[in-house]
């Protein structure tokens with residue numbers, strides 16, 4: 240039996256908008272997600288903003304009811320047995336919520352230990368052990384308001400582990416933390432895995448996912464687009480050459496021109512202060528160097544480098560593939576919807 244099992248999970252949000260003439264709108268946030276996470280596995284959920292990651296996690300940890308489909312955590316059905324699920328899981332999300340700033344780290348943990356019904360005789364020992372695990376020993380008497388973002392995140396993790404959950408949901412734990420704090424967080428997450436905790440992690444940082452995850456599901460537009468080990472996902476782009484071009488002031492028209500070049504499979508633009516890095520994925524052997532420079536026209540160009548494909552390139556290829564097929568479906572649907580409108584006139 241897997242630690243987490245989802246079968247065809249769907250969630251539609253319905254909301255009313257407008258006051259005088261209210262209208263109901265629907266968003267299909269998750270559309271048929273199926274996955275299994277093994278005991279002690281560190282499983283990553285990656286995807287662009289709005290892909291449905293948080294909605295999926297919230298259905299698995301009982302905060303949201305699925306519209307359809309089923310999910311079990313440690314054998315308990317999330318919809319029918321939410322209390323049994325909650326007793327055995329921890330949920331840690333990035334950001335500022337969930338801690339009391341005016342209290343010390345120790346008082347925060349004592350307070351949550353009470354809420355989680357941790358046996359009073361065990362509280363002291365467990366809190367000391369968790370402070371050690373997350374590297375906050377010696378800082379426990381300080382108020383949380385003086386903590387850096389990284390320290391807060393580590394305190395969040397300690398809080399989420401107070402009741403010794405077997406399964407931990409980590410929703411973007413490293414959001415907004417500096418590289419050194421992010422490395423410490425990764426160390427903590429790895430230690431949790433070594434201790435046998437099952438972890439479901441969402442992150443926007445590919446290097447983090449590559450380093451930590453046993454398997455990864457890439458989710459876009461509410462469905463799983465690819466699932467496999469980091470090596471398996473990377474294997475999808477081993478037949479590609481990667482060209483990185485540092486530019487100053489490239490616009491959408493330049494990116495579109497590069498996308499249209501024969502042999503180009505995907506283009507991604509990363510903003511880096513005043514500069515941008517245009518990452519061009521092309522079929523292996525189709526040298527794009529001069530064609531890309533021509534497409535950039537008079538845009539100032541800095542360093543140009545060729546490199547091996549990474550997990551991030553695989554991710555971009557998968558997400559762009561999903562966007563292209565969604566566009567193709569829309570285009571495919573458009574003529575018939577137009578003609579339907581035409582018939583009505």
Ligand SMILES: Nc1ncnc2c1ncn2[C@@H]1O[C@H](COP(=O)(O)OP(=O)(O)OP(=O)(O)O)[C@@H](O)[C@H]1O
Pocket residue numbers: 252253254266267268286287288289290291292293294295
């Ligand atoms: N409470 C809500 N009511 C209506 N729509 C919602 C609600 N929560 C999320 N959505 C919509 O559902 C879709 C999926 O959102 P979700 O937060 O699950 O994505 P995500 O992958 O976690 O995104 P991010 O990386 O930005 O956190 C988005 O289109 C979002 O706007």
